[in-house]
Amino acid sequence: MEMREKLAERTKAVEAVVEQYLPKEAGHQKTIFEAMNYSVRAGGKRLRPMLMQETYRLFGGTGAEIEPFMAAIEMIHTSSLVHDDLPCMDNDELRRGLPTTWVKFGYDMAVLAGDALMIYAFETAAKAFAMTAQTERVGQAVGVLAQKTGIYGMIGGQVVDVELTDKPIPEDKLEFIYRLKTGALLEASMMIGAILGGACAAEIAKVEEMAACIGLAFQIQDDILDVTGTAEQIGKPVLSDEKNHKTTYVTLHGVEQAHRDVEQVSQDAIACLRELPGENPFLEALIQMLVTREK
């Protein structure tokens, strides 16, 4: 089977897991359930829960306690998109060709839907306590989920990004934004897979390093594609960063250096993977695909 087919199959399997943990659309608060589920179902390739599950498998994990965490990371990722799209933030009306949550359900309900997804992620993750005797691992995973999502993770990156909108971004802050805004959730995903799979502290640290490399490579590649890709390939107008005078890795370092760096960081990620015990050829292929993607 080709990687593309395999990926489509895994995406479907991961989606079925996430779907299981979505709230039933019934009761007085039905509207929020609809808004939450609408937002999650509009999602893409489900890379975060997929990376989580594959890392769990790499360490030999076979239990079901990974599943609530897979749903949780997707809920948190979705919550950040719902709030990012709000009029007071990016003011986006479309995402993946569908009306954004605030357009569909109203501004107030979109604020609440983002909040609800954030909290429900933790409610969902906490279900894992009853699914394994390894409650300490679950506790550690909940801690990582919060750390990498919060002010020293995703939201921290988001804050700096919002503050620098329409301003030139110095190099250290751009790396900070990339590391936190994009990287932190990938780190959480893979670290939680490792923790629940029984990895030791040194292995968890290696997984964190690997995920950080993947996040950075992914982000640099994004900036390169904005310059070199076609609108069809990347699904948005090309050179949109340049037109918006946005500081990117490419505007700071040039496209050739960016190419070299994405190559280096990708190799670092694969090197980390190979230092880890266990084998997961699909995970390796997935990482390769992510960092060298052309759209």
Add this chain to the structure above:
Amino acid sequence: MEMREKLAERTKAVEAVVEQYLPKEAGHQKTIFEAMNYSVRAGGKRLRPMLMQETYRLFGGTGAEIEPFMAAIEMIHTSSLVHDDLPCMDNDELRRGLPTTWVKFGYDMAVLAGDALMIYAFETAAKAFAMTAQTERVGQAVGVLAQKTGIYGMIGGQVVDVELTDKPIPEDKLEFIYRLKTGALLEASMMIGAILGGACAAEIAKVEEMAACIGLAFQIQDDILDVTGTAEQIGKPVLSDEKNHKTTYVTLHGVEQAHRDVEQVSQDAIACLRELPGENPFLEALIQMLVTREK
């Protein structure tokens, strides 16, 4: 010492605990730390963490693992106020005489500050895993924190309240809103105190019932004070509910029935407390004060 003085003293002690867990205002994401801390520091009597700690003491708890949860419940309570005040929600510019978070830090930063407080509450609570050998209790407490805060708790009540703004509210929905929007966080506070204090399942259920009664009594009393209190007593214009054609317990049942019901529900709360093992005279006095308060 009079109850008023005792309360002031305990509020100060609880504030010192909460303060310990607030983020340091340093680093690239400084603005969000400032917005979070500004919002939390603008708070009132710290009743939720106080009720949590006193319930913990009722069950003989003496450890420090209650402290991160005390900070967490106050962060979540604050996050809901920050988002409630947003222009797309209640559009409030003042809270306790201070500019609300969105007025002070901007609309986008207030959305992010609410998000940040919500997630940081879980990051903070997760610190308790390293503070006690009773990790299962901590896991259960994290689960309760999420449940009572989320779509089947505080946010669920908020959603129904927002949907019924400027509309007549049927009796069952009003009770639903009161139970969830006001009651759920009190239930979380006291249940977490009981769980970490080592209460058994039946005791935790009794504590939940007690907290629900306190929440309902508190809320009915609020509606009564809007009709019978002076502006000075309640710190906002009297009859504001009536002027806004807002459905309240008093508009549905009349002020006399409301008085009788608050009395009954308060007695139920005290009866629950007396059925529990252990003694905590301050907790009993605190509950009495909450349900019979005149402001």
